Amino acid sequence: MSWLNNAIAKVSPNWALKREAALQSFEAIRGYEAAKKSRTHKANKEARGANQAVFAAGKSLREQARWLDENHDLSIGILDRMEERVVGAQGIVVEPQPRDHDGNILDDFANELQRRFGNWSLKPDVTGRYSRPELERLVLRTALRDGEVFGQHVLGKVPKLLHPNEQGTPYSIEALEPDFIPYELNDVAKRIRQGLEVNGWGQVVNYHVLLDHPAEQKGFRYKTKPIAKTKMLHLGLFKRLHQLRGVSLFHGIMTRLADIKDYEESERVAARISAALAFVIKRGTLDMFNTSAVGTNAIQFGPGMTTELQPGEDIDTLESKRPNVHLVDFRNGQLKAAAAGTRGSYSSIARDYKGSYSSQRQELVEQDESNRIMQQWFCAGWSRPVFRNWLRMEQLNKVDPLALPAELDINTLYDAVYYGPTMPWIDPRKEAEGWEMMIAGNAATEAEWARARGRNPAEVKRQRKREVEYNRDNQMVTGNDPDPALGDNQRENSSQDDTASNKSRRAQQRANRAASERDDQ
CATH class of the missing domain: 1.20.5 (Single alpha-helices involved in coiled-coils or other helix-helix interfaces)
Structure with a gap:
């Protein structure tokens, strides 16, 4: 002081x-x-808590985002691209990894789990309308657009419900839009905030769910039922600590997207107007003609046409500067800013794929990390809980009982690898050569290579083994399997009918193999 x-x-x-x-x-x-607030700096502030801010704006943001998803092509494209990069056509791939007590993966049991999970994935939701990849894409789109999505684990026998999957697994998912958990439901005495009941540590213990969608209810708008946290999935976009409800992915670019839409519509209207040729007839001053006799002349246009004008008249066209030559540059600049606010890439949103291999790959590499972040978020919040609950209920399957191997380490029963779509290849040859070099240098594995192509390594190995065995049984020598078990004489005899190019290729393979053996010695 x-x-x-x-x-x-x-x-x-x-x-x-x-x-x-x-x-x-x-x-x-x-x-x-x-x-410090000044004439040029507004110093806007947000002093409210995370839940206060979401309560004030979350519902409006959600409804505006839905309108954009219904009416704006660029907004639709952003969400479509996120679906492709995060979930993909096949959905999140789950590879079970059960091990024995020595740490070895039980391949046969893992394959059996994957087969059963694939069968259940045909109809995983209570409605029976969607396959698992379809449901995951819808869930992701809802979470990104609305800010969050909910799902109830429907376990065991439930009155008036027949689980749609036909494999006997007593488990289904009830996917719910965020409208089912009302923002307006708040009760300080019961520690209910925005439809979520929490304890003293801020942990959610119950979700208060409306019996029907609020837009479809008649009379009992806020009649809810509590569902325990252990039976609910809540996938949300959270931007602050202590935030209970999610916010839309579009929250930071919503006004920009709306402005782009309005601006493009204005430019299209202006271009349509300018496309209609218009002109005026100039008639000089009033003292040059009798105004009472002035009429409208109908002039027919055609190739080589001529027309006669009255004394003092002249024709002048109405010139339009549309379409605006700067429209594309302005729009692309706005799209780059929009991409920065959505974890998306400009090229994929704008569908503008110009540039060299290096520049395109650099953008893919940078975008790949964003995709991995979103995939981790989705797997942790949705795919992993779904798989673990399915496996828990699969052990209660009475139609096709699941037998656990005696050598299984029960602590590894729920272990699995989760991954979504991988970074696409621009030049497959360069990518393949790079992977070969990393594997040769013990910096990567063949399993990683298979996953980088979006394939299951175990399935690739099985198919490859089957092909190699067939080729060798039929003495078919291929470039990637010269079959060292065959002798030189047999190899020469088997190639008598081959072309000269094939013989040269096999000779080169033998030379490479011999050189490799010398290096090993």
């Missing part, structure tokens, strides 16, 4: 305390220019 404040404190401590706080605030403003 200063000497003045010390003196004031002896007379009025509260006054001295307020002066000291004001001085500290003033010093803070002097230290950071961004904290």
